[in-house]
Amino acid sequence: MASAPDTTSIPGYTIFREGDYDSVAATAMLPQGVPHPLDQLTIREIPDAAKIVRDHASPRTVKFNCITLREPRKAEYQAFRAGKTAAPDRRAFAIIIERETQQVAEVVVNLKTKKVEEWKAVKNVMPTLTLEDLDVMERIAREDARVIRACAEIGITDMSKVFLDAWAIGIDERWGFERRLQQGLAYYRASEFDNQYAHPLDFSVVADTETEEVLSVDVRTVNGERVPVPLKEHNYLPEFIGDGYIHDRLKPIDITQPQGVSFKVRGNELSWANYKMHIGFNYREGIVISDVRSHDMYEDRERTLFNRISVVEMVVPYGCPEKPHHKKHAFDVGEYGTGLMTNSLKLGCDCKGAIHYMDGVMSTSNGEAAVIKNAICIHEEDNGLLYKHTDYRDGTVISARDRKLIISQIITAANYEYGFYHTFTLDGTYKLEMKLTGMLNTYSLHETEQAAPYGTQVAPQITAHNHQHIFSPPDAVSADHAVGSPENPYGNAFLSKKTPLRTSLEGAADYCYETQRSWDIINPNRMNPIAKKPIGYKILNNNCPPLLAKPGSTVYNRAGFARKPLWITPYKDYELFPAGDYVCQSTGEENHPHNSTIVDWAKRNENIENTDIVCYLQFGLTHFPRTEDFPIMPAEPVSIMLRASNFYEKNPGLWVPPSAICVDTQSTNAFSSSCCAANAPVSSSRL
Amino acid sequence: MASAPDTTSIPGYTIFREGDYDSVAATAMLPQGVPHPLDQLTIREIPDAAKIVRDHASPRTVKFNCITLREPRKAEYQAFRAGKTAAPDRRAFAIIIERETQQVAEVVVNLKTKKVEEWKAVKNVMPTLTLEDLDVMERIAREDARVIRACAEIGITDMSKVFLDAWAIGIDERWGFERRLQQGLAYYRASEFDNQYAHPLDFSVVADTETEEVLSVDVRTVNGERVPVPLKEHNYLPEFIGDGYIHDRLKPIDITQPQGVSFKVRGNELSWANYKMHIGFNYREGIVISDVRSHDMYEDRERTLFNRISVVEMVVPYGCPEKPHHKKHAFDVGEYGTGLMTNSLKLGCDCKGAIHYMDGVMSTSNGEAAVIKNAICIHEEDNGLLYKHTDYRDGTVISARDRKLIISQIITAANYEYGFYHTFTLDGTYKLEMKLTGMLNTYSLHETEQAAPYGTQVAPQITAHNHQHIFSPPDAVSADHAVGSPENPYGNAFLSKKTPLRTSLEGAADYCYETQRSWDIINPNRMNPIAKKPIGYKILNNNCPPLLAKPGSTVYNRAGFARKPLWITPYKDYELFPAGDYVCQSTGEENHPHNSTIVDWAKRNENIENTDIVCYLQFGLTHFPRTEDFPIMPAEPVSIMLRASNFYEKNPGLWVPPSAICVDTQSTNAFSSSCCAANAPVSSSRL
Structure with a gap:
């Protein structure tokens, strides 16, 4: 499957060259x-x-x-x-x-x-490794004499069966910023579509991305011996499962919107229910949701909820201390770009129902436009009960159904896949749900080795190491903003929960389970006239695993943002990426002139009270691999929520027509009445 | 709306009397x-x-x-x-x-x-207050001279506009077990369907359920003054919202299963995907799911996952220390019965899609059968991605969609509603999601009073107090069981996470955020042959609020189960209810001869290692009321999960036919291929 490099051919991308702009595809995308x-x-x-x-x-x-x-x-x-x-x-x-x-x-x-x-x-920075950059590794490694010898020693002579997943290098003391490094994790495939993660090889490769040189082939030995390739196949593709599928056990579920979707899209501006927002996308963060507003039915005006929502960084530290695994702690946003790794989505597979897609536009190393068709999926889902109440005295019932607007993308980060689901509901809540699936990163075990305590043997001779996934979405928050009122500047907000956090050092906050600590983002300039508390949004984050790497460790230094579940800084234009603008080969050095991080920003110890702030919310999970995660992982969800807290005067969903109204004054026998008028706004008996 | 008592007429129930058994309705229910x-x-x-x-x-x-x-x-x-x-x-x-x-x-x-x-x-116990019992309060209070006088003093003379929500009494030192007590919280309605929770009255009533006597009318005064009724209306029913509904903003979402549902029901036994289980129901716990088994495709045998799942207790302590609010800590299972309070469900309102309903059969005080039609809803939902992986090299994609089986009920506990959603997914996970909606319990404020710090003013003159909801589902767990093998007795399981919990005192465990504590229920007699770890299920509970009431407080004593997120006891027949078999008027007295609690069971300090155990998992949330929760609360979800952990040899969902298979060897241009075969098990290009 190796082929000559073509820097303007990238799987999943449509590249536009000079003269292409009048093509049908181009017209459709302009x-x-x-x-x-x-x-x-x-x-x-x-x-x-x-x-x-x-x-x-x-x-x-x-x-x-x-x-x-x-x-x-x-x-x-x-x-x-x-x-x-x-x-x-x-x-x-x-x-x-x-x-x-x-x-x-x-x-x-x-x-x-x-x-x-x-x-x-x-200076002394390395930019993101693009898919084109990462394409170097497999191509050059297969032709490198040291790699060929390392393979031959364990009985592999057909180099077309050797595959290398290219990763950014977590750390390698042998080189500094004079080399643009990447590492290759090696695997074997017995046949074209064989699952390589069932056959990890016992060596890794370091290469220079720009010079396209293999710098080192690091072969691991145990008691002086090479580790044999685990040859048993563990596959998940149809040609292997074949008769294992059970086709009639699950009947189809059809989800349709015969009157069309409820959202309107004009260019990249979206309106849905009471919300308005802009949907952007870039090579690094993928989806960016900006200028999120809500029409307040009680005050009859538009109010800004969030300035900008995106996932600005994530880190996946692996927990095995042995070389070469100490180099594995992927920063999937900063090192690879979640935009670049985005899947082109397919109806009925990635999303179900009535879908609106948007494309992602990126660039190639030659400066051409590269488009991922259907990079963003926008759809609605029913969300169960919005509210319900029954008067037990007479059986009077009212209920309404909630609805979700979901703006999503899915990325492939070599072995792993991540689904990003930005979700808004009718009660004014924003939720970011991540779904983790794809393939475990695996490694081979020598017969004298055990997977424990740093991993789980998911198949004979194959270990998958413990790891964490920590995501960092920032919310640039304007707790309230009347559009066009200069006397009430955008984003007057600070964060308080009895103990106000007044500076960015105080804003680097720890979670406390015992007191059920939560945080409210409030605007002290604007009180809720009813509650007599400042208007605000509450951060609901029960999924903030502490970074388990010790202080002073490589990943602790590099992923400073992951040390705390919450950081708050005053807003500054273009200060965005908490692990630095340049994450590849970063060391976490403080006060780097061209690569400051959130640790630096917090140390400025500026005021965050009653000013325009950015909240960096860390959440994620600690993954102890299970046999159930092999050979392909069932999707595991993890999420964070922002919920209106005395922001509106009343329940913001009361405009939603009820789906059930039941008044049963004649009889207390539930059998005799048919009082649910599905989708009927008002039953005649009540007006 | 008051009427003469008829103990065999209960809203929502169908009562069968002698001679009714041959009726059409009865035949349908036999x-x-x-x-x-x-x-x-x-x-x-x-x-x-x-x-x-x-x-x-x-x-x-x-x-x-x-x-x-x-x-x-x-x-x-x-x-x-x-x-x-x-x-x-x-x-x-x-x-x-x-x-x-x-x-x-x-x-x-x-x-x-x-x-x-x-x-x-x-002796010295009081059974559950049934709906018939609670019907006493409003009827007798309206005719009581002290109540009439208390109303007249604040200007209310039409007693048909005075409503009393009957509650179990949290504590009242004036009476003991010689009286079967209930308390009445008083409200006013300006018109028939007016929201009474906008007009809380400043007195409460204590009555004897059996003698139907009003024992006390407790009037609260502030500085010697009565508190005026908040008269402003805050309504949510259609006759009040009327033009406030926006009818065309949300387009319908239709969910259909043209080939029918994927589950099969034979009597009350259900099979779906690889699961089999029995669905029961009773007046106290509502839904009881028993004998949950899974067909293991790798071992080709049936394995038991859980013996019995239900919600055996919940407590809602309110945080306001002032009288009469110290009496408010509802035990909605033990004091009222979640079965008795169950709603009769309606298609398209409570549940959407292709639904199978089951009825709930209870009894009246006269010994008649009382049926709640459609008490249990069983349906499937699409659950997004089950798994996905793309080979970034060539764009080969595989993905499958997950499915939920949801077994649900909704109850009305006076002002509050709770939805119970027992959910199974294709990866072997069980999740219990609760949704909280309905009405806040409200109280009136004197002009000199503030709602803070124990509550929130949700409307002028109206406070809603801070409270917690703590749910207690037990799982009787058999980590593995080959049906009919006496040498491998059912439920050989213990619980361990590096530190094994060996006795029921050790099994009363605290959560530790800093170490991301979780618990595995394992069977030490049966190792996963691949992982070389004991087979097990992991408890995922990030939502276990500590009981905020102080040790020694009434609710701390009565709700012993809520002191810990996890209790484990060895299984004993008919030892089930952690707050005691008799919760009404309970004091939490230890070693009560007829009313032992989980605190007593744990103190026996029996072995829980490698034996048949019951896990009581507490979860819930702390509710600081928001203005958004008024006049009717948007549903708030909270959940707990049990996830297979080295229980299966591999991903248990690999039998599910993929929804997407994409191989694109000719082109790297995503535009030129249409590689998603929705619902097609295998694309022809791959076989």
Whole structure:
């Protein structure tokens, strides 16, 4: 399956080259009209930006690491939203690597003026490894004499059966920022579609991404012996399961919306129920939900709930202390880009019901536009009871059904898959649910070794190590905001639960089970007139596993954000990624001039009270592998919620027509009445 | 709305009297064939049992508190299930109150021999308050001179507008077990369907249930003044919302199963996917799920997962220390009976999709059968991804969708509603989700009073107090059991997570957030041959709020079970209810001869290692009322999970045909392939 590299052919991507823009596919993907300031770059804007950057750099040549939207500064956006100014100029942000010098630079391009506005060289950092970058490993390793010898020693001579999953390198003291490193975890496949994770090999490879050199082949031995390949097959694809499927046991469930969906999409702006929001997407964070507003039926005005919601980082530290496993702690956002790894979704498989898809637009190393068709799924689901009450005296019943709006994406991070489900419900709640599935990262065991205590033997000779998944979504929160009122600036909010957190150091908060600690994001400038408490949203996070790596460990240093379930910082434009803008090969060094982290931001110890804040909420789970997780993992959910807390005057769902109204004044015999009028707003007997 | 008492007319119930048994309704409700030993008593068995009890008691006369199935002893049931013996004789269990003496007795009736097998007088206990019992309060209070005067003093003269929610009494030192007490919380309604919880009155009433006497009218004054009735209306019913509904904003979602449901029901035995189980129901616990088995596709045999699952107790302590609120801590299972309070469900309102309903059969105080039609809802739901993996190299995709089986009931406990959703999924997980909705318990505020810190002002003059909801489902667990193998006795299981819990005192365990404590229920006699760890199920409970009432408080004493998130005791027949068999007016006294609690059981400090155990899992939430919870609460979910942990050899869902298989060897352009074959088991390109 190895083939010559083609940097503009990436599975799942549609690449647009010069001259392609008038094709049917391109036309379908070009937005109509003027883009919204938060819209992704279009398939025309990306090559335009690339050309401006290339012209500016000439005669130096550049490799594009990313070309993505430069979001407007918040003040600019606010002025636009308030109707005070025209849309800010569209800008692109690029990270480039100069091909001649390997120098990394950050470039801001004004797409209107067609000018480079900023060009900033950044040192001692390594940008995200793109899919193109990661494609290097398998190709060069298969041809490397040391790899071929390492395989031959354990009886593998057909190199087309050797596969290498390319990972960012967690740590390797042998090289620094002079090399753009990646590591390869080696596997064997007995046949084309065989599950390689059943056949882990006992060596790993370090390569230089830019020079395409294998730097080291690290072979592990036990008592001086190589570890044999586990050859037993453990497969999950249809050609292997075949007769194992039971086809008539589950009958189909059909979910339809004969009158269409309840949400409206105009460009990338979405309205649904009482909500309005903008849906963005980029190579690094994937889905970005901005400017989330709600129409308050009691105050009859639009109120801002959240400025910006995305998953800005995640880390998966593995718990096995033996080499080479100490290098495994994937930062799937910062090191690989959740946008880049996004699946193109399929109706009935990934999502069910009436679906609206949006595409993801990214760039290639050559500066071409690369589109993932159907990267974002938007759909509604029934969500059971919104409310119900029965008067036990006479059987009077009222109930209404809740509804979910789900904005989702699924990514493949080598072996693992993650589903991201951003969910809004009619009671004003936002929930981020992650679903973890795909393949365990596996390793081979020598006959003298045991999987315990750092892993579980999921099949003979195969261990899967204990690990954690810690996700970090930030919420830029404006507890209240009247659009266009300069005297009440956007996002006047602080966080309090009896003990107010006043500075960003206090805002680095620990969870306390014994007191059932929770946090309210409140606006002290605006009291709920009824409750006489500040309006707010409550953070409900029961799933915040402590980082189990010890202080001083590599992952503790690199994943500073994962040390606390909550960090709060005052909002600053373009201060976003808590593990640093550059996560690959990062060390967690404090006060890095080009790569500050949330640990640095908190240490500034700035005021977070009654100002515009960003909350970084960590959540996740600790995964002790089970035999049930092999050969493919059942999806495991984990979630976090933000729930209105004295934000509205009353239940915000009372506008939803009830699905059941039952008045049964004649009889107390439930058999004699048919009092449920499904979907009927009001039964005639009640009006 | 007050009417003369008719003890055989209860809203939502169908009562069968002598001579009714040949009616159409009765025929529809009489099971065909021989009942399963765990089936509810039938509408014929209940009056049969009543007659046997009455004849035995004569000339004394009896009031029936309950007539319910006496489940067979476990050994008897096991022998029957193993095919070694015939079905054990059907037996009824009744709690009766002798009308002449108020003496309480427990009676066991053999329905085959038509004999009373046990008649045990029990002292210093009070049985559950039935709906018939609670009906007393409003009727007698409205006619009581002290109540009429208390109302007149605050300007209410039309007593038909005064409503009293009858509650069990949390504590009242003025009376002991010589009186069967209940308390009435008073409200006003301006019109027939007005929301009374917007008009709480400032007095409460204590009554004797048996003598139907008002014992005390406790009027609260603030600075010597009565508290005016909050008269502002806050309504949620259609006649009040009217034009407030927005009818076209949410389009219908239709969920259908054109080929029918995937589960099969034979009597009360259900099979679905790989699961088999029995669905029971009784007046106290509501749904009881027994004998849950799974067909293990790898071992090709049936394995027992859980012996018996139900919610055996819950407590709702309120946090306001002022009288009369210290009396509010409802035990909704033991004091009222979740079976008795069950709603008759309606398609499209309570449940959506293709539904199978089961009825609940209870008894009246006269010994008649009382049926709640559609008490239990059984349906399937799509559950998103079961698993997915994409090979990033070539875009090969496989995914399958998960499915839920949900067995649910909804109860009305005066102001509150609870939904109980027992859920099984294809990965072997059991989840109990509770949804809390209905009405806040409210109280009026004097103009000099503030709601804080013990409550929230949810509307002017109206406070809703902080409270907790703590649920206690026990799982009688048999970690593994080969049916009919006497050498491997049912339920050989103990609980361990590195630190084995060996005795029931050790089994009263605290949660520890810092170490992410969880518990595995394991069988040390049976190792998973792959993982080399004992087979087990993991308890996932992140929602176990500590009981916030102080040690020594009334509720701490009465709700001993709520002091710990987990208790484990060795299985004993008929030892089931952790707050005691008799919860009304209980004091939590230890070593009560007729009313032992889980605190007593744990103190026996018996072995729980490698024996047949019962796990009591406490979970719930702490509710600080919000303005959004008024005038009717949006449903709030809280759940607990039991997940297979090295119980199966591999992913137990691999028999599920995939919904997506995508192989795209020709092209890396996602646009050119249509590789999702929804519901097609295998795409032709892969075989």
